[in-house]
Amino acid sequence: MQEDLYDRNKEITILDVLDRVLTKGVVITGDIVISVADIDLIYLGLRVLLSSVETMEKMKAVD
Amino acid sequence: MEEDKILFYAGSANEIVEELEKLKPGTQGRINATPENVESGLAKLVLTLIELIRKLIEKQAMRRIDGDSLTDEQIENLGETLMKLENKMDELKKIFNFTDKDLNLNLGPLGDLL
Amino acid sequence: MPIIIYAILEASPVNQTIAHILELLSVKSGIQFELLSTNVLTAIISAQTGVTSAICQEEVLRYAGIIDAIAQQYSILPMRYGSVAASSGDVKTLLEKNSESFVKVLKKVMNKEEYSLRLMFSRQQQDAQANEESVAVTQSLPGALQGNTENKRYLLNKYRQHIIEENRIKYIEHIQSMLIHDLQKITEFVEFNKKVTPAFIVDAVLLVDRSAKGELLAFVAHLQSIYPEHNVMLTGPWAPYNFAQIKLE
Numbered sequence: 001m002q003e004d005l006y007d008r009n010k011e012i013t014i015l016d017v018l019d020r021v022l023t024k025g026v027v028i029t030g031d032i033v034i035s036v037a038d039i040d041l042i043y044l045g046l047r048v049l050l051s052s053v054e055t056m057e058k059m060k061a062v063d
Numbered sequence: 064m065e066e067d068k069i070l071f072y073a074g075s076a077n078e079i080v081e082e083l084e085k086l087k088p089g090t091q092g093r094i095n096a097t098p099e100n101v102e103s104g105l106a107k108l109v110l111t112l113i114e115l116i117r118k119l120i121e122k123q124a125m126r127r128i129d130g131d132s133l134t135d136e137q138i139e140n141l142g143e144t145l146m147k148l149e150n151k152m153d154e155l156k157k158i159f160n161f162t163d164k165d166l167n168l169n170l171g172p173l174g175d176l177l
Numbered sequence: 178m179p180i181i182i183y184a185i186l187e188a189s190p191v192n193q194t195i196a197h198i199l200e201l202l203s204v205k206s207g208i209q210f211e212l213l214s215t216n217v218l219t220a221i222i223s224a225q226t227g228v229t230s231a232i233c234q235e236e237v238l239r240y241a242g243i244i245d246a247i248a249q250q251y252s253i254l255p256m257r258y259g260s261v262a263a264s265s266g267d268v269k270t271l272l273e274k275n276s277e278s279f280v281k282v283l284k285k286v287m288n289k290e291e292y293s294l295r296l297m298f299s300r301q302q303q304d305a306q307a308n309e310e311s312v313a314v315t316q317s318l319p320g321a322l323q324g325n326t327e328n329k330r331y332l333l334n335k336y337r338q339h340i341i342e343e344n345r346i347k348y349i350e351h352i353q354s355m356l357i358h359d360l361q362k363i364t365e366f367v368e369f370n371k372k373v374t375p376a377f378i379v380d381a382v383l384l385v386d387r388s389a390k391g392e393l394l395a396f397v398a399h400l401q402s403i404y405p406e407h408n409v410m411l412t413g414p415w416a417p418y419n420f421a422q423i424k425l426e
Contacts, residue, residue, distance in 0.1 A: 025257035128332070
């Protein structure tokens with residue numbers, strides 16, 4: 001019984017942690033301009049997290 | 064994380080786990096058009112906007128009723144129209160296989176649209 | 178080599194003690210941490226190991242656990258999971274370019290920790306509340322909706338939901354402004370999550386001075402006693418995730 005409560009509390013903590021570390025905190029962002037033949041064509045405001053979106057997708061797949 | 068971080072709580076842990084799950088960032092909200100699903104992606108966008116407008120209309124209608132300035136005939140018409148609108152919307156959702164949850168957009172820091 | 182960034186802190190307090198903490202963490206996690214410093218800031222980083230293709234909950238939790246262990250002793254800005262820079266040179270550029278905003282936010286979170294404060298209805302109480310509300314609504318229906326046609330019944334039902342929702346919003350706003358007022362003595366940094374479910378009346382994050390933890394606990398116990406119809410929950414202390422959202426260049 002006591003152990004069960006401990007597990008549930010841990011679960012609540014984990015949900016709180018995941019929400020924070022996946023959606024809050026400092027995010028690195030940057031801007032990029034895509035040019036073709038030296039002509040600026042597309043301006044992109046992007047997150048320079050190399051893996052952020054990818055890891056998020058994978059996280060979602062896990063749960 | 065080794066310990067739990069609950070400093071104070073008097074309620075049931077099971078209930079709150081369920082509720083926290085609901086608050087988790089949604090997996091919907093992205094409209095990703097590919098040749099295979101472009102129809103459904105666009106339908107989702109369009110239906111989301113229609114649903115937004117429908118809910119706005121509904122809200123405004125309630126405010127008019129609150130104001131108590133409508134005639135009996137107007138009330139009847141309003142009821143009939145809103146009902147038909149909602150039924151039509153349900154039909155469309157069924158055709159494209161959308162749930163209410165699907166018809167929402169994540170507006171980033173602004174939260175969800177609906 | 179890609180670099181994982183965990184946290185950013187002021188360069189000044191960084192001495193042997195943090196190196197010691199990182200050493201202990203290294204032994205536990207098998208990750209080799211490094212400190213990368215400019216004149217004013219330090220980033221806690223590690224090389225990205227080859228196993229990133231197998232991302233799982235455990236790895237995210239391990240990342241959060243590292244931040245948590247450091248935050249218990251230092252005032253830091255926690256990075257979001259997935260903060261990877263292409264090289265340590267990039268990290269340095271990042272620190273230099275954003276030095277001003279980092280320092281500003283670090284000042285704000287200095288010696289403070291984050292807590293989540295939630296007020297909930299239990300399911301039973303939700304039902305009781307809904308019942309009570311619908312009785313109250315029935316007593317104050319506009320005359321225009323009287324009459325027993327299908328259209329009016331439909332509108333009546335909508336109107337009922339509308340009133341219940343309005344009342345709920347009013348109630349939530351009332352509790353929130355009360356909270357902001359009562360929390361003034363403890364902290365000025367209170368933010369409310371706008372997304373509420375019928376069960377969650379309030380979902381707030383607070384940034385509280387380390388020395389005020391006792392006061393906060395006492396306040397939460399008091400809050401529970403004045404709102405016996407809600408379950409009050411406090412979690413923390415967390416690194417200041419919700420107060421470290423900076424737009425970087």
